[in-house]
Amino acid sequence: MGAIYRILNTITGKMYIGKTLEKCPYTRWKEHQRNISNNIGCPALRDAVNKHGINNFRFEVLIICFDEDASYYEREYIKKFNTITPNGYNITKGGEGGGFIGKKHSDETKELIRIRISQYFKDPENRKANSNRVKSFYKKEGTKELARQRTINSDKWKKAKEEGRVGSGKRPPTEETKAKISAGLRMYNERRRLLNKQV
Structure with missing residues:
Protein backbone atom coordinates (compact mmCIF):
# COMPACT_ATOMS: atom_id res chain seq x y z
CA MET A 1 0.00 0.00 0.00
CA GLY A 2 1.07 3.57 -0.68
CA ALA A 3 0.45 6.78 1.22
CA ILE A 4 0.14 10.46 0.43
CA TYR A 5 1.56 12.76 3.09
CA ARG A 6 2.13 16.41 3.76
CA ILE A 7 4.87 18.24 5.61
CA LEU A 8 3.32 21.34 7.16
CA ASN A 9 5.18 24.46 8.25
CA THR A 10 3.26 25.36 11.41
CA ILE A 11 4.56 28.95 11.23
CA THR A 12 3.69 29.90 7.64
CA GLY A 13 1.09 27.24 6.79
CA LYS A 14 2.98 26.28 3.65
CA MET A 15 3.13 22.58 2.77
CA TYR A 16 5.01 19.93 0.86
CA ILE A 17 2.95 17.05 -0.57
CA GLY A 18 4.64 13.74 -1.27
CA LYS A 19 3.99 10.05 -1.79
CA THR A 20 5.66 6.98 -0.37
CA LEU A 21 5.41 3.26 -0.92
CA GLU A 22 7.30 2.47 2.27
CA LYS A 23 5.64 -0.04 4.60
CA CYS A 24 5.73 2.65 7.28
CA PRO A 25 4.99 6.15 5.86
CA TYR A 26 6.89 7.84 8.69
CA THR A 27 10.09 6.27 7.36
CA ARG A 28 9.81 8.80 4.54
CA TRP A 29 9.81 11.66 7.05
CA LYS A 30 13.05 10.40 8.54
CA GLU A 31 14.48 10.18 5.03
CA HIS A 32 13.51 13.81 4.37
CA GLN A 33 15.27 14.85 7.57
CA ARG A 34 18.43 12.95 6.60
CA ASN A 35 18.39 14.53 3.14
CA ILE A 36 18.01 18.01 4.61
CA SER A 37 20.90 17.46 7.03
CA ASN A 38 23.02 16.29 4.07
CA ASN A 39 21.96 19.33 2.02
CA ILE A 40 20.13 17.26 -0.61
CA GLY A 41 16.50 16.64 -1.55
CA CYS A 42 13.81 19.18 -2.40
CA PRO A 43 15.56 22.59 -2.23
CA ALA A 44 12.42 24.57 -1.34
CA LEU A 45 11.60 22.29 1.60
CA ARG A 46 15.24 22.09 2.66
CA ASP A 47 15.66 25.88 2.72
CA ALA A 48 12.43 26.32 4.68
CA VAL A 49 13.45 23.76 7.31
CA ASN A 50 16.88 25.35 7.65
CA LYS A 51 15.21 28.75 8.10
CA HIS A 52 12.40 27.85 10.53
CA GLY A 53 13.81 24.75 12.25
CA ILE A 54 12.70 21.12 11.98
CA ASN A 55 10.56 21.39 15.14
CA ASN A 56 8.23 23.78 13.33
CA PHE A 57 7.33 21.18 10.71
CA ARG A 58 4.69 18.47 11.12
CA PHE A 59 4.44 15.26 9.08
CA GLU A 60 0.90 13.97 8.44
CA VAL A 61 -0.45 11.04 6.42
CA LEU A 62 -3.33 12.30 4.26
CA ILE A 63 -4.54 9.10 2.65
CA ILE A 64 -3.68 5.41 2.33
CA CYS A 65 -3.95 4.13 -1.24
CA PHE A 66 -2.89 1.37 -3.62
CA ASP A 67 0.67 1.66 -4.94
CA GLU A 68 -0.50 2.18 -8.53
CA ASP A 69 -2.74 5.10 -7.46
CA ALA A 70 -0.10 6.98 -5.45
CA SER A 71 1.13 9.20 -8.30
CA ASN A 90 6.68 21.34 -4.20
CA ILE A 91 8.76 22.25 -7.23
CA THR A 92 6.96 19.88 -9.64
CA LYS A 93 3.33 18.88 -10.23
CA GLY A 94 3.99 15.43 -8.73
CA GLY A 95 3.61 11.91 -10.06
CA GLU A 96 7.27 11.46 -10.89
CA GLY A 97 8.93 8.13 -10.25
CA GLY A 98 10.54 7.49 -6.92
CA GLY A 99 13.20 5.04 -5.85
CA PHE A 100 10.76 2.13 -5.79
CA ILE A 101 9.13 2.67 -9.20
CA GLY A 102 9.58 -0.33 -11.47
CA LYS A 103 10.28 -2.69 -8.58
CA LYS A 104 8.08 -5.20 -6.80
CA HIS A 105 7.59 -5.96 -3.12
CA SER A 106 8.70 -9.38 -1.92
CA ASP A 107 6.03 -11.68 -0.45
CA GLU A 108 7.47 -11.02 3.00
CA THR A 109 7.20 -7.25 2.53
CA LYS A 110 3.66 -7.58 1.18
CA GLU A 111 2.68 -9.49 4.31
CA LEU A 112 4.26 -6.82 6.53
CA ILE A 113 2.35 -4.13 4.62
CA ARG A 114 -0.88 -6.09 5.01
CA ILE A 115 -0.32 -6.41 8.76
CA ARG A 116 0.55 -2.73 9.21
CA ILE A 117 -2.44 -1.55 7.20
CA SER A 118 -4.70 -3.93 9.11
CA GLN A 119 -3.37 -2.62 12.43
CA TYR A 120 -3.80 0.97 11.26
CA PHE A 121 -7.45 0.48 10.35
CA LYS A 122 -8.27 -1.42 13.56
CA ASP A 123 -8.17 1.93 15.32
CA PRO A 124 -11.64 3.56 14.92
CA GLU A 125 -10.06 7.03 14.94
CA ASN A 126 -7.75 6.11 12.05
CA ARG A 127 -10.68 4.68 10.08
CA LYS A 128 -12.74 7.81 10.66
CA ALA A 129 -9.86 10.14 9.83
CA ASN A 130 -9.06 8.32 6.59
CA SER A 131 -12.75 8.26 5.65
CA ASN A 132 -13.02 12.01 6.20
CA ARG A 133 -9.92 12.63 4.08
CA VAL A 134 -11.32 10.58 1.21
CA LYS A 135 -14.73 12.29 1.43
CA SER A 136 -13.07 15.70 1.46
CA PHE A 137 -10.94 14.76 -1.53
CA TYR A 138 -13.91 13.61 -3.61
CA LYS A 139 -15.93 16.75 -2.83
CA LYS A 140 -13.61 18.61 -5.18
CA GLU A 141 -15.37 19.40 -8.46
CA GLY A 142 -14.52 16.94 -11.22
CA THR A 143 -12.60 14.55 -8.97
CA LYS A 144 -15.26 11.81 -9.02
CA GLU A 145 -15.40 11.82 -12.81
CA LEU A 146 -11.60 11.73 -13.10
CA ALA A 147 -11.47 8.77 -10.70
CA ARG A 148 -14.26 7.00 -12.61
CA GLN A 149 -12.47 7.45 -15.94
CA ARG A 150 -9.22 6.25 -14.40
CA THR A 151 -10.98 3.13 -13.11
CA ILE A 152 -12.79 2.16 -16.32
CA ASN A 153 -9.63 2.68 -18.35
CA SER A 154 -7.55 0.43 -16.12
CA ASP A 155 -6.53 -3.05 -17.26
CA LYS A 156 -7.96 -4.60 -14.08
CA TRP A 157 -11.41 -3.14 -14.73
CA LYS A 158 -11.38 -4.18 -18.39
CA LYS A 159 -10.46 -7.74 -17.41
CA ALA A 160 -13.17 -7.83 -14.74
CA LYS A 161 -15.71 -6.58 -17.27
CA GLU A 162 -14.73 -9.31 -19.74
CA GLU A 163 -15.24 -11.87 -16.97
CA GLY A 164 -18.66 -10.40 -16.16
CA ARG A 165 -17.63 -9.27 -12.67
CA VAL A 166 -18.51 -5.61 -13.24
CA GLY A 167 -21.00 -3.64 -15.26
CA SER A 168 -24.19 -4.68 -13.52
CA GLY A 169 -22.98 -3.48 -10.15
CA LYS A 170 -22.53 -6.97 -8.74
CA ARG A 171 -20.69 -10.22 -9.35
CA PRO A 172 -22.44 -12.91 -11.39
CA PRO A 173 -24.29 -15.46 -9.23
CA THR A 174 -22.41 -18.64 -8.32
CA GLU A 175 -23.76 -22.07 -9.29
CA GLU A 176 -24.89 -22.54 -5.69
CA THR A 177 -26.82 -19.27 -5.80
CA LYS A 178 -28.37 -20.18 -9.13
CA ALA A 179 -29.52 -23.52 -7.67
CA LYS A 180 -31.11 -21.78 -4.68
CA ILE A 181 -32.91 -19.31 -6.94
CA SER A 182 -34.15 -22.14 -9.15
CA ALA A 183 -35.39 -24.16 -6.16
CA GLY A 184 -37.14 -21.11 -4.77
CA LEU A 185 -38.91 -20.45 -8.05
CA ARG A 186 -40.04 -24.06 -8.31
CA MET A 187 -41.46 -23.93 -4.78
CA TYR A 188 -43.21 -20.65 -5.52
CA ASN A 189 -44.78 -21.99 -8.71
CA GLU A 190 -45.88 -25.20 -6.96
CA ARG A 191 -47.60 -23.24 -4.22
CA ARG A 192 -49.41 -21.11 -6.78
CA ARG A 193 -50.54 -24.25 -8.63
CA LEU A 194 -51.96 -25.76 -5.41
CA LEU A 195 -53.75 -22.54 -4.50
CA ASN A 196 -55.32 -22.33 -7.94
CA LYS A 197 -56.60 -25.90 -7.56
CA GLN A 198 -58.25 -25.04 -4.24
CA VAL A 199 -59.99 -22.07 -5.84
Missing part, protein backbone atom coordinates in the same frame (compact mmCIF):
# COMPACT_ATOMS: atom_id res chain seq x y z
CA TYR A 72 -2.44 10.15 -9.22
CA TYR A 73 -3.35 11.15 -5.67
CA GLU A 74 -0.06 13.00 -5.23
CA ARG A 75 -0.82 15.19 -8.24
CA GLU A 76 -4.40 15.79 -7.08
CA TYR A 77 -3.39 16.77 -3.54
CA ILE A 78 -0.70 19.12 -4.85
CA LYS A 79 -3.44 20.83 -6.87
CA LYS A 80 -5.93 20.71 -3.99
CA PHE A 81 -3.58 22.41 -1.53
CA ASN A 82 -1.84 24.55 -4.18
CA THR A 83 1.63 23.62 -2.92
CA ILE A 84 3.74 24.46 -5.98
CA THR A 85 6.33 27.13 -5.11
CA PRO A 86 6.03 29.91 -4.13
CA ASN A 87 2.71 28.89 -2.51
CA GLY A 88 4.24 25.74 -1.03
CA TYR A 89 7.39 23.64 -1.24
Whole structure:
Protein backbone atom coordinates (compact mmCIF):
# COMPACT_ATOMS: atom_id res chain seq x y z
CA MET A 1 0.00 0.00 0.00
CA GLY A 2 1.07 3.57 -0.68
CA ALA A 3 0.45 6.78 1.22
CA ILE A 4 0.14 10.46 0.43
CA TYR A 5 1.56 12.76 3.09
CA ARG A 6 2.13 16.41 3.76
CA ILE A 7 4.87 18.24 5.61
CA LEU A 8 3.32 21.34 7.16
CA ASN A 9 5.18 24.46 8.25
CA THR A 10 3.26 25.36 11.41
CA ILE A 11 4.56 28.95 11.23
CA THR A 12 3.69 29.90 7.64
CA GLY A 13 1.09 27.24 6.79
CA LYS A 14 2.98 26.28 3.65
CA MET A 15 3.13 22.58 2.77
CA TYR A 16 5.01 19.93 0.86
CA ILE A 17 2.95 17.05 -0.57
CA GLY A 18 4.64 13.74 -1.27
CA LYS A 19 3.99 10.05 -1.79
CA THR A 20 5.66 6.98 -0.37
CA LEU A 21 5.41 3.26 -0.92
CA GLU A 22 7.30 2.47 2.27
CA LYS A 23 5.64 -0.04 4.60
CA CYS A 24 5.73 2.65 7.28
CA PRO A 25 4.99 6.15 5.86
CA TYR A 26 6.89 7.84 8.69
CA THR A 27 10.09 6.27 7.36
CA ARG A 28 9.81 8.80 4.54
CA TRP A 29 9.81 11.66 7.05
CA LYS A 30 13.05 10.40 8.54
CA GLU A 31 14.48 10.18 5.03
CA HIS A 32 13.51 13.81 4.37
CA GLN A 33 15.27 14.85 7.57
CA ARG A 34 18.43 12.95 6.60
CA ASN A 35 18.39 14.53 3.14
CA ILE A 36 18.01 18.01 4.61
CA SER A 37 20.90 17.46 7.03
CA ASN A 38 23.02 16.29 4.07
CA ASN A 39 21.96 19.33 2.02
CA ILE A 40 20.13 17.26 -0.61
CA GLY A 41 16.50 16.64 -1.55
CA CYS A 42 13.81 19.18 -2.40
CA PRO A 43 15.56 22.59 -2.23
CA ALA A 44 12.42 24.57 -1.34
CA LEU A 45 11.60 22.29 1.60
CA ARG A 46 15.24 22.09 2.66
CA ASP A 47 15.66 25.88 2.72
CA ALA A 48 12.43 26.32 4.68
CA VAL A 49 13.45 23.76 7.31
CA ASN A 50 16.88 25.35 7.65
CA LYS A 51 15.21 28.75 8.10
CA HIS A 52 12.40 27.85 10.53
CA GLY A 53 13.81 24.75 12.25
CA ILE A 54 12.70 21.12 11.98
CA ASN A 55 10.56 21.39 15.14
CA ASN A 56 8.23 23.78 13.33
CA PHE A 57 7.33 21.18 10.71
CA ARG A 58 4.69 18.47 11.12
CA PHE A 59 4.44 15.26 9.08
CA GLU A 60 0.90 13.97 8.44
CA VAL A 61 -0.45 11.04 6.42
CA LEU A 62 -3.33 12.30 4.26
CA ILE A 63 -4.54 9.10 2.65
CA ILE A 64 -3.68 5.41 2.33
CA CYS A 65 -3.95 4.13 -1.24
CA PHE A 66 -2.89 1.37 -3.62
CA ASP A 67 0.67 1.66 -4.94
CA GLU A 68 -0.50 2.18 -8.53
CA ASP A 69 -2.74 5.10 -7.46
CA ALA A 70 -0.10 6.98 -5.45
CA SER A 71 1.13 9.20 -8.30
CA TYR A 72 -2.44 10.15 -9.22
CA TYR A 73 -3.35 11.15 -5.67
CA GLU A 74 -0.06 13.00 -5.23
CA ARG A 75 -0.82 15.19 -8.24
CA GLU A 76 -4.40 15.79 -7.08
CA TYR A 77 -3.39 16.77 -3.54
CA ILE A 78 -0.70 19.12 -4.85
CA LYS A 79 -3.44 20.83 -6.87
CA LYS A 80 -5.93 20.71 -3.99
CA PHE A 81 -3.58 22.41 -1.53
CA ASN A 82 -1.84 24.55 -4.18
CA THR A 83 1.63 23.62 -2.92
CA ILE A 84 3.74 24.46 -5.98
CA THR A 85 6.33 27.13 -5.11
CA PRO A 86 6.03 29.91 -4.13
CA ASN A 87 2.71 28.89 -2.51
CA GLY A 88 4.24 25.74 -1.03
CA TYR A 89 7.39 23.64 -1.24
CA ASN A 90 6.68 21.34 -4.20
CA ILE A 91 8.76 22.25 -7.23
CA THR A 92 6.96 19.88 -9.64
CA LYS A 93 3.33 18.88 -10.23
CA GLY A 94 3.99 15.43 -8.73
CA GLY A 95 3.61 11.91 -10.06
CA GLU A 96 7.27 11.46 -10.89
CA GLY A 97 8.93 8.13 -10.25
CA GLY A 98 10.54 7.49 -6.92
CA GLY A 99 13.20 5.04 -5.85
CA PHE A 100 10.76 2.13 -5.79
CA ILE A 101 9.13 2.67 -9.20
CA GLY A 102 9.58 -0.33 -11.47
CA LYS A 103 10.28 -2.69 -8.58
CA LYS A 104 8.08 -5.20 -6.80
CA HIS A 105 7.59 -5.96 -3.12
CA SER A 106 8.70 -9.38 -1.92
CA ASP A 107 6.03 -11.68 -0.45
CA GLU A 108 7.47 -11.02 3.00
CA THR A 109 7.20 -7.25 2.53
CA LYS A 110 3.66 -7.58 1.18
CA GLU A 111 2.68 -9.49 4.31
CA LEU A 112 4.26 -6.82 6.53
CA ILE A 113 2.35 -4.13 4.62
CA ARG A 114 -0.88 -6.09 5.01
CA ILE A 115 -0.32 -6.41 8.76
CA ARG A 116 0.55 -2.73 9.21
CA ILE A 117 -2.44 -1.55 7.20
CA SER A 118 -4.70 -3.93 9.11
CA GLN A 119 -3.37 -2.62 12.43
CA TYR A 120 -3.80 0.97 11.26
CA PHE A 121 -7.45 0.48 10.35
CA LYS A 122 -8.27 -1.42 13.56
CA ASP A 123 -8.17 1.93 15.32
CA PRO A 124 -11.64 3.56 14.92
CA GLU A 125 -10.06 7.03 14.94
CA ASN A 126 -7.75 6.11 12.05
CA ARG A 127 -10.68 4.68 10.08
CA LYS A 128 -12.74 7.81 10.66
CA ALA A 129 -9.86 10.14 9.83
CA ASN A 130 -9.06 8.32 6.59
CA SER A 131 -12.75 8.26 5.65
CA ASN A 132 -13.02 12.01 6.20
CA ARG A 133 -9.92 12.63 4.08
CA VAL A 134 -11.32 10.58 1.21
CA LYS A 135 -14.73 12.29 1.43
CA SER A 136 -13.07 15.70 1.46
CA PHE A 137 -10.94 14.76 -1.53
CA TYR A 138 -13.91 13.61 -3.61
CA LYS A 139 -15.93 16.75 -2.83
CA LYS A 140 -13.61 18.61 -5.18
CA GLU A 141 -15.37 19.40 -8.46
CA GLY A 142 -14.52 16.94 -11.22
CA THR A 143 -12.60 14.55 -8.97
CA LYS A 144 -15.26 11.81 -9.02
CA GLU A 145 -15.40 11.82 -12.81
CA LEU A 146 -11.60 11.73 -13.10
CA ALA A 147 -11.47 8.77 -10.70
CA ARG A 148 -14.26 7.00 -12.61
CA GLN A 149 -12.47 7.45 -15.94
CA ARG A 150 -9.22 6.25 -14.40
CA THR A 151 -10.98 3.13 -13.11
CA ILE A 152 -12.79 2.16 -16.32
CA ASN A 153 -9.63 2.68 -18.35
CA SER A 154 -7.55 0.43 -16.12
CA ASP A 155 -6.53 -3.05 -17.26
CA LYS A 156 -7.96 -4.60 -14.08
CA TRP A 157 -11.41 -3.14 -14.73
CA LYS A 158 -11.38 -4.18 -18.39
CA LYS A 159 -10.46 -7.74 -17.41
CA ALA A 160 -13.17 -7.83 -14.74
CA LYS A 161 -15.71 -6.58 -17.27
CA GLU A 162 -14.73 -9.31 -19.74
CA GLU A 163 -15.24 -11.87 -16.97
CA GLY A 164 -18.66 -10.40 -16.16
CA ARG A 165 -17.63 -9.27 -12.67
CA VAL A 166 -18.51 -5.61 -13.24
CA GLY A 167 -21.00 -3.64 -15.26
CA SER A 168 -24.19 -4.68 -13.52
CA GLY A 169 -22.98 -3.48 -10.15
CA LYS A 170 -22.53 -6.97 -8.74
CA ARG A 171 -20.69 -10.22 -9.35
CA PRO A 172 -22.44 -12.91 -11.39
CA PRO A 173 -24.29 -15.46 -9.23
CA THR A 174 -22.41 -18.64 -8.32
CA GLU A 175 -23.76 -22.07 -9.29
CA GLU A 176 -24.89 -22.54 -5.69
CA THR A 177 -26.82 -19.27 -5.80
CA LYS A 178 -28.37 -20.18 -9.13
CA ALA A 179 -29.52 -23.52 -7.67
CA LYS A 180 -31.11 -21.78 -4.68
CA ILE A 181 -32.91 -19.31 -6.94
CA SER A 182 -34.15 -22.14 -9.15
CA ALA A 183 -35.39 -24.16 -6.16
CA GLY A 184 -37.14 -21.11 -4.77
CA LEU A 185 -38.91 -20.45 -8.05
CA ARG A 186 -40.04 -24.06 -8.31
CA MET A 187 -41.46 -23.93 -4.78
CA TYR A 188 -43.21 -20.65 -5.52
CA ASN A 189 -44.78 -21.99 -8.71
CA GLU A 190 -45.88 -25.20 -6.96
CA ARG A 191 -47.60 -23.24 -4.22
CA ARG A 192 -49.41 -21.11 -6.78
CA ARG A 193 -50.54 -24.25 -8.63
CA LEU A 194 -51.96 -25.76 -5.41
CA LEU A 195 -53.75 -22.54 -4.50
CA ASN A 196 -55.32 -22.33 -7.94
CA LYS A 197 -56.60 -25.90 -7.56
CA GLN A 198 -58.25 -25.04 -4.24
CA VAL A 199 -59.99 -22.07 -5.84
